[in-house]
Amino acid sequence: MEQSLAIAVGFIAVLSLLLSPKAKSDGAFFKGLSPAGEQPGLLLLIFSQVTTWIFARSLLNAAILGFYYGVWGTLAYAAYYLSFLTGAKIIDSVRFQHGFTSIQAFLDDRFGAWGTRCYNFVVGIRLVSEIFANILVIGILFGVAGSSSYMFAVIAFAVITLVYSMLGGLHASLRTDLMQMILFLVVLVALTILVIASGNATLDNLLFKPFEITDPGPILLLVALLQVWSYPMHDPVMMDRGFLADRDTTRKSFLHAAWISVICITLFGTFGVIAGAQAQSGEAMNAVLLRILGDVPMLLFNVMLVISAMSTLDSTLSSSSKLVAVDMKWVAPNVRNGRMTMATFMLVGLLCVFLGNKDLFSAVAVSGTASMYLAPVIFFSLWGGKTDIPVWSYLATFLLALTGAALYFIESAGHTQLLGNYHKYTKLLFISASILIVGCVFFWLGSLSNSQKQRMQVAA
Template structure:
């Protein structure tokens, strides 16, 4: 990243790392390690849950994506990415119905009861892919902050962030994640607010121009907004980091934490998206997003941005590691429920993320789009099974699952330029238009399948 004082950046991050290591407790009980309760068995409060939800969803790649979408597509791009944070509302609804209507302790128990072991295995496969993608995507951003891909700085930064987050995550599990999230979220809010104020005070900032930056209704940004609204129901259910926090506290605390997380995270992401819009309106020919920000706001802003990106990456990864441990040991039944087994799972997911970074695709957008598209198979599950409480034959679940997986693979191939099937059949050219078509097809297949597979209600 250009125009960043590296010694000062490293010093700031070392202080945050030391603070996180000091805050992280040594947890010895499985309940504290996997469910975040204190040694006395006290559940996390509203503030802890809210800040943890927000900071784990304002991940490094989300900040970068929001800024880049605003940079290229104006206000429509910023709003489109913000729309995904409506997942806190739909996520709360899903959790509330699972816990208090269906009496489920997690999503896996509900899915196994309704769709059998194979249905549960399909869901767990998606969660594993999602968690690995989170580690990969955030480490990729960390590397970009410090240097070009493959450079010594790039590699060392990635390894250092993995090592620090893995150490305190393995020490304290979910309890450590919750405690360090408070520190990391506090710093992140200050940094984002400072960047936003710098933009508002800039002589080139023009609010009317920002608001009118997407005049074309067919802009890819508006198309992505439609996609986000179609995906926002299923999106939270395939994110174990969010869902795990929905099973930690009582009903009122859970509801309030999700509601507060919604408006706080939406404002933060929208603010960062507007930073991208501002940079896009004032960019020079051939400039990239980060280069424009450096020229417009200067070195102090770039330092704050770099710190924000790395902190958000670390915060997301410690939560990802704790969710990976719970998924493997508690939800999938491996390791006899022991914290030691959870630590092994964390290490394996860290290694998997590193393999993807150094030997996989370097395309941030294509890689992270796969899981979101694949999660669409959960939309009819939520509508018919969780919300309506209807019994559905298992074949519909499998048909919808394979349709969603096929659609996500096709989008990955389309967006990376390997195939052009959707464009040839539909005539559309932009990737987001193709994504909209794929999303609609998956939803149509899923909803029709579930309607056909409904088990008739029995008369009392």
């Protein structure tokens, strides 16, 4: 099966290279403009949104959560894709209501230099973690960590994706996203048909885990419903695509991406649910799927992971170059510097893979917790229209969220038991709720103190 998978990877890579015209302008490389200077259309933007957010680690997470916690685990992960709905509202407010050209511009206006420093820090970690996680998934598909096949797969995949990403920047990413999404949908439909035809997609299998509000699946669903308010704002891939087209096209692209993504993730996650219902004691998910489905469905399963990893990587590299050159202004925003930035981020991601630290893989999950410092920003400063929130409220909430993310990281990895012997998702719910509530209190107090100062100044 590895040989067939390698052929599939080669085919997708060749198509991606053929669809990646060399960027001849900064507009094509950083803004996704066509050679004629045109903005991306609705279908292109929808498919790009979906395929860049359904990345390899997401598919595996949805299936693994279904394997262990039933359909409720899969639905919990699918709930994170409601971020497209909150993301649409965030973009509409930042860009079309307040008139800012980027998230950084909005934060700089409200909180000055510290506003952008904190945000860029979180975004930078998010980008590196996405590169790392998707490359790692590809390596696992081809061999045991540290083996020659694993090392070759990791390096070859990274080089292929980097080459076509460097050629055309964001414009190439959008074009390849369209092709990759079409392939993804074709494979997903084929795999779903095969699973149904196998007779394993029964109601008993899908509902093998009963609903209990205290179980990890429903608990994670509550966590997702708390984190979707801030999660999209810290994801540069999603936010970047909110500044490419006109208002109507942008709004529709987010709304359609939401329901398409939820369906895709739920479908893929049900494969894990079916495996969990028929797993024997100590049997791994992939082994169960191979046993009950056979070689061809498992090949399609792995091909979907490859497609999603490649589509996410090229978009992540494009956002990395934009972050450094356009948003942070560390280098001049030209094609040469954009390509050098892509290579640097890819190198950092590869170094993380070769460190071989399992905790680094777990660290990907904490980004949603760290992003929650943005929830009060959205509620008070963006949607609430308050321009008088002091910087201390912003910084205090940022430090609170980082502390919460770090606490979840060490608790979920088993390094500490500061929050007791509860399941890690129960701890995550407690941490997320605490950050949201206390962060909003910080912003409320900051707004109150500024209002009092203004009244005193008027009285004087």
